[in-house]
Amino acid sequence: MELHQLRYLVAVADRGSFTAAADALHVAQSGVSAQVAKLERELGHRLLDRGTRTVGLTPEGAELLPHARAALAAVETVRTVADELTGVVRGHVRLGTVIGCTIPGYLSGFAAFRAHHPAITVEVTEGNSDELIADLLTGALDVALVAHGDPLPGAIAAHPLIREPLAAVVPTGHAWAGRSTVTCSELAGTTVLCLPPGTGVRTALAHTCAAERTVVEPTVQAHSPEAVMALAERGAGVAVLTESMAAGRPGVTTVPLARSARTNLSLATRAAPSAAAAAMSRTLLEHLAASDR
Numbered sequence: 258m259e260l261h262q263l264r265y266l267v268a269v270a271d272r273g274s275f276t277a278a279a280d281a282l283h284v285a286q287s288g289v290s291a292q293v294a295k296l297e298r299e300l301g302h303r304l305l306d307r308g309t310r311t312v313g314l315t316p317e318g319a320e321l322l323p324h325a326r327a328a329l330a331a332v333e334t335v336r337t338v339a340d341e342l343t344g345v346v347r348g349h350v351r352l353g354t355v356i357g358c359t360i361p362g363y364l365s366g367f368a369a370f371r372a373h374h375p376a377i378t379v380e381v382t383e384g385n386s387d388e389l390i391a392d393l394l395t396g397a398l399d400v401a402l403v404a405h406g407d408p409l410p411g412a413i414a415a416h417p418l419i420r421e422p423l424a425a426v427v428p429t430g431h432a433w434a435g436r437s438t439v440t441c442s443e444l445a446g447t448t449v450l451c452l453p454p455g456t457g458v459r460t461a462l463a464h465t466c467a468a469e470r471t472v473v474e475p476t477v478q479a480h481s482p483e484a485v486m487a488l489a490e491r492g493a494g495v496a497v498l499t500e501s502m503a504a505g506r507p508g509v510t511t512v513p514l515a516r517s518a519r520t521n522l523s524l525a526t527r528a529a530p531s532a533a534a535a536a537m538s539r540t541l542l543e544h545l546a547a548s549d550r
Contacts, residue, residue, distance in 0.1 A: 260332060262296040263325040265289045266304060268395040270322055273311045281397040326412070329396060330529040347376045348533035353389040353401035354381065355456070357481040363402060366544030370537055377533045385455035385480070393527055399534035400526050400541070406460025406518060409525055416524040416538070418545055419501070422517035423461055426489045426496035426503045429510050433495075438515040441471040448494030450485045451475035457520035462497055464518035 268278035269289065279286040297304050304318035314322060336348075354363065371379065382389075382398065386405050392398040393413050409415045425439045433439055444466075452458045459475075466473045477494060479485050482502045489496035490508040499520060500511045524545065526538050 258296060258299055259292075260329065262292045263328055264396055265292050266296060266318075267322065267325055267329065268397070269293060269305060269312055270314055270318070271391055271395045273313070275312060278395070281392055281395055283397075330527075333527070333529040333531055336531050348531055349378045349380065350400060350531075350533050350537045351380045351382065351398045352537065353392060353398040353403075354383055355386060355389070355402060355404050356383045357483065358383070358402060360402075360545070362545035362547060363541060366541040369544060370540040373540070374533070374536060377536070379537070385453060386457055387455035390525070393525055396527065398527075399530055400524065400538050402522070402541070403525050404457030404520055404522050406457045406464055406520050409523065412528055414526045414528055414530075416526075416542055417521060418524060419522040420519050421499050421501060422519055423458065423465065423497055423514040424500045424503070424511040424517075425514060426486055426498055426509050426511055428490055428492055429508055431495075431510070433512050434510045436512045439512045440515045441466045441469040441473055444473050444495065444497070444514075445471055448477070449473055449475040450477045450479070450488050450494040450496040452482065452485065452498070453478045453480060457522070458498055461518040461520040462514075465514060465516065468516065468518070 268282055269275055272278045272281060275290050276286050279289045302317040303315050306313045306315050386403040389401040389403050393401055427433050482498055485496045486503055486506055486509060503509055503511050524538060524541055526534060
């Protein structure tokens with residue numbers, strides 16, 4: 258039994274397919290499949306139920322999965338302690354961020370980390386928050402800045418930064434510009450522009466509309482808040498974002514969404530981060546906290 262076999266097993270279990278696991282781990286799909294099959298032979302149990310479209314855990318696999326996670330976490334702890342004993346922070350950090358992140362505290366924190374820890378290599382990945390959270394769980398990422406509408410899994414250490422409701426973003430001369438609030442039922446009668454599923458804003462919008470027993474299906478979606486706001490400014494529809502996303506942008510105004518669910522911005526790390534990942538997390542948190550003051 259080898260550690261990479263356990264990592265592959267966890268990745269397939271979390272992703273639901275060998276292909277998705279291979280993509281997250283940046284290895285060949287055939288390698289993931291072969292190594293998991295080898296692990297099954299060594300253990301004498303079939304761990305995965307290979308369906309036509311998705312892959313699920315067998316009862317034996319479900320029982321063994323928590324122990325595989327614990328073994329991987331223990332190895333990371335050994336590495337962290339060893340680095341702390343030597344007093345040298347080195348290694349590699351896999352950092353994930355929401356797409357198009359330009360938060361000043363994040364940018365300054367990243368720059369400060371690179372200046373203070375030149376021996377640490379950093380790999381940065383952008384994605385929607387659901388993808389980033391899944392990558393933290395599989396070990397494909399060490400640290401991630403995520404926006405989420407639901408609580409994060411217990412296996413992830415979360416550091417909350419911002420919690421805010423949603424708002425409609427409209428051109429300055431729009432009929433709603435002077436309103437105190439706008440409702441989900443009103444949004445349902447318009448062209449709605451929003452971020453895609455898997456983002457904190459989209460999850461919060463779904464929760465808000467579900468509580469109001471209203472269905473709002475965005476007509477246009479884009480990964481970048483900037484793109485969504487640019488379309489709203491030109492009258493292409495009503496954007497649904499957070500007020501802070503639109504802050505300071507000329508040509509648009511925000512109207513709070515009535516009884517809005519909250520979206521959260523958090524810095525998340527694996528439960529047992531390496532010394533390098535812990536240093537990255539500390540630096541980013543310091544700068545993100547300073548930018549809020």
